[in-house]
Amino acid sequence: MAYVWDFFAVARNADILLAGLGQTLLLSVCGIAVGVAVGGLLAAMRLSGRRTLSWPALAFTEFYRNTPPLVHFFWFFYGLPMAFGLTLPPFAAALAALGIQSAAFFAEVFRGGILSVERGQWEAGRALGMGRARLMRRIILPQAARRMAAPFVERSFELVKTTTLAAALAFHETIYSAMVIVTQTYRPLEVYTVVAGLFFVVLFSASQLAEWLEARGRRAGAR
Amino acid sequence: MTRADDVVLQVEDLHKSFGSTEVLKGIDLSVRRGERIAILGSSGSGKSTLLRCLNVLEMPTRGRLILDGEAVGRPAAGGATRYREAELNRLRARVGMVFQQFNLFPHMTALENVMEGPLSVLGRPKAEARATAQRHLDRVGLGGKADAHPARLSGGQQQRVAIARALAMDPEVLLFDEPTSSLDPELVGEVLGVINDLSEDGRTMLLVTHELGFAYHFATRILFLHEGRILEDGPPEQVLKSPREERTRRFLDRFTAFRF
Numbered sequence: 001m002a003y004v005w006d007f008f009a010v011a012r013n014a015d016i017l018l019a020g021l022g023q024t025l026l027l028s029v030c031g032i033a034v035g036v037a038v039g040g041l042l043a044a045m046r047l048s049g050r051r052t053l054s055w056p057a058l059a060f061t062e063f064y065r066n067t068p069p070l071v072h073f074f075w076f077f078y079g080l081p082m083a084f085g086l087t088l089p090p091f092a093a094a095l096a097a098l099g100i101q102s103a104a105f106f107a108e109v110f111r112g113g114i115l116s117v118e119r120g121q122w123e124a125g126r127a128l129g130m131g132r133a134r135l136m137r138r139i140i141l142p143q144a145a146r147r148m149a150a151p152f153v154e155r156s157f158e159l160v161k162t163t164t165l166a167a168a169l170a171f172h173e174t175i176y177s178a179m180v181i182v183t184q185t186y187r188p189l190e191v192y193t194v195v196a197g198l199f200f201v202v203l204f205s206a207s208q209l210a211e212w213l214e215a216r217g218r219r220a221g222a223r
Numbered sequence: 224m225t226r227a228d229d230v231v232l233q234v235e236d237l238h239k240s241f242g243s244t245e246v247l248k249g250i251d252l253s254v255r256r257g258e259r260i261a262i263l264g265s266s267g268s269g270k271s272t273l274l275r276c277l278n279v280l281e282m283p284t285r286g287r288l289i290l291d292g293e294a295v296g297r298p299a300a301g302g303a304t305r306y307r308e309a310e311l312n313r314l315r316a317r318v319g320m321v322f323q324q325f326n327l328f329p330h331m332t333a334l335e336n337v338m339e340g341p342l343s344v345l346g347r348p349k350a351e352a353r354a355t356a357q358r359h360l361d362r363v364g365l366g367g368k369a370d371a372h373p374a375r376l377s378g379g380q381q382q383r384v385a386i387a388r389a390l391a392m393d394p395e396v397l398l399f400d401e402p403t404s405s406l407d408p409e410l411v412g413e414v415l416g417v418i419n420d421l422s423e424d425g426r427t428m429l430l431v432t433h434e435l436g437f438a439y440h441f442a443t444r445i446l447f448l449h450e451g452r453i454l455e456d457g458p459p460e461q462v463l464k465s466p467r468e469e470r471t472r473r474f475l476d477r478f479t480a481f482r483f
Contacts, residue, residue: 121326123326127315128392129344129392131312142330143330
């Protein structure tokens with residue numbers, strides 16, 4: 001017997017789902033902000049040329065790259081209260097886990113972009129008498145930024161999808177909202193199909209926008 | 224105030240090793256103001272490394288560098304010298320460099336490339352930096368390409384912009400590291416022409432090159448490096464036509480094998 005689809009069950013609860021999507025986007029944007037800030041710091045430490053700075057940053061990065069993100073979420077939500085008596089609300093715990101975990105990835109994006117700038121560019125800047133900070137700002141970063149763009153977007157998309165793990169902390173993002181609707185309607189197939197559709201629409205439009213911006217940047221660079 | 228023996232740059236017992244390979248094995252060199260020195264030698268002789276040690280793009284393993292009577296860096300253990308970042312930046316602002324690979328900044332126009340040093344290192348006002356940059360571009364014959372990005376320029380044009388960029392800093396010493404080696408043969412002439420024109424400024428220049436003919440006409444003094452040591456040091460006439468060392472003769476013979 002054929003399955004009878006009933007998307008009306010989802011439509012009736014659209015408000016819950018959309019509210020969840022809003023929270024997903026909020027968590028994503030905040031997560032990217034934290035990830036970029038901490039990732040920038042990590043990249044700077046790795047590139048500092050001082051072992052006392054680069055090694056801790058390397059250890060941190062490798063640790064977060066090689067452990068499952070769900071564990072990070074559980075640590076911040078369940079672990080912190082037990083270990084340090086510090087209880088975070090779901091959003092804060094999710095943001096901390098997501099931000100710090102993605103910082104490790106963003107750090108690699110930044111570092112990769114900066115290291116991809118040819119040695120001759122560093123030398124040309126230094127030969128003019130530029131100090132490190134000025135060389136970075138005037139010569140290296142403008143060139144690195146263009147090369148970072150694509151992997152940065154890629155990483156950000158990963159981050160948006162990773163926010164769904166926050167459902168495990170009972171944070172009311174899209175997946176959690178979907179689960180709520182499922183328990184009420186017993187329509188998991190429809191609900192999760194719509195969830196997939198929502199993510200697709202958001203990320204696909206974002207990627208189109210990113211591509212357009214990149215193309216514009218390339219044109220501006222090749223004037 | 225220019226004395227006859229006005230030494231602008233002095234190098235004492237300069238050594239440079241990469242790992243266990245010693246590339247420079249004790250270089251002593253006095254460069255007088257206004258001298259144009261061509262540095263010759265086969266690949267691996269250490270000539271580019273020597274040049275790159277003069278603005279400390281390559282950190283000497285041992286030895287002393289004296290610019291305008293002032294020692295650069297402070298002595299450290301084992302005859303090494305410790306350099307502070309700020310001090311190196313000041314040194315490099317006074318010792319310009321033109322690279323084999325041009326190394327223009329691809330995200331800037333030709334004019335912006337030339338403006339960059341005066342603007343961001345010397346802190347000149349923008350209008351002044353722009354005017355100076357335009358003048359230098361005019362001088363290398365590229366005044367009309369001010370708004371072009373490097374990707375739109377030929378290799379020869381890029382190198383001429385790079386020369387303008389170095390000149391814009393008004394350096395006391397200008398270093399050329401094989402400036403024509405990565406150019407197509409038909410573009411070599413225009414770059415050598417520009418370098419030759421700089422002679423009239425009386426600026427001190429050191430040039431690492433394989434263009435013997437150019438070295439002969441351009442240089443006031445020629446160094447021949449072999450295995451990390453200066454083997455020959457004298458006027459072009461003497462070094463190129465009656466070298467003292469057998470090694471130098473063999474090197475020169477290779478270049479003149481197909482004379483016509």
